[in-house]
Amino acid sequence: MAVTQQLDGFNFDALTVTIANGASLSDAAEVNAGDVVGIIVPTFTSAAVTFSVSADGSTYVDLFDNAATPAEVTLPAGTHNKGYLAPLALAAFPFLKVRSGTAALPANQGAARTVTLVVQAVVS
Numbered sequence: 001m002a003v004t005q006q007l008d009g010f011n012f013d014a015l016t017v018t019i020a021n022g023a024s025l026s027d028a029a030e031v032n033a034g035d036v037v038g039i040i041v042p043t044f045t046s047a048a049v050t051f052s053v054s055a056d057g058s059t060y061v062d063l064f065d066n067a068a069t070p071a072e073v074t075l076p077a078g079t080h081n082k083g084y085l086a087p088l089a090l091a092a093f094p095f096l097k098v099r100s101g102t103a104a105l106p107a108n109q110g111a112a113r114t115v116t117l118v119v120q121a122v123v124s
Contacts, residue, residue, distance in 0.1 A: 012037075015117040017098055024106035025052065025099050026115060028060075032094030034121030036086040039075065039098075041115055047100040047107030049075040049084075049115075053093035062103040063089060063096075072102055086118075 013034065017026035024047075041049055050072050051063040064070040073087045090096060098115045101107030 011121045013119045015119055016114050019100055019109050019113045021112045022108050024101050024108050026097050028095050028097050029117055030095055031119050034119040035091040036117050037120045038118035039084045039086050041082050042113050043081055044100055045107060045110045046077055048077045050099045050102050052097040054095040057095045
C-alpha cells in the first residue's frame with residue numbers, strides 16, 4: 001500500500017480493485033493493514049454494490065449483516081461516480097472483493113471498472 005496522506009496519527013491509503021469488462025466481481029484486496037473507511041465507485045452499469053469477504057484470502061463468502069433476518073450488506077444502486085462511507089462490517093475481514101449487483105443477481109459491467117478503497121491505519 002502506498003501512503004496517500006497522513007493526518008492526526010493515521011495513514012490513509014488508497015487501494016484499487018478492478019471489475020473486468022463482462023464480469024461482476026473484482027479482484028481481491030488485502031486490507032489487513034487497516035480498516036476500509038471509504039469506497040469510491042466509478043460510473044457503473046446500474047447495480048447495487050455488495051461484497052465478498054475472506055479471513056484467509058482464499059475462501060470467500062458473501063457479506064451479510066447480523067440482523068434477525070440477515071440481508072446482504074449493500075451500497076445503493078447508481079450509475080454515477082460516488083464516494084461512500086464503508087460499511088462497518090468490512091473492518092472484520094482482511095480480504096475483500098467488490099461485486100456489482102447482489103450474490104443472487106450479479107450485474108456484469110459493460111467495461112472494466114476500478115473501485116478505490118480508502119484504508120485507514122494507525123501510525124505506529
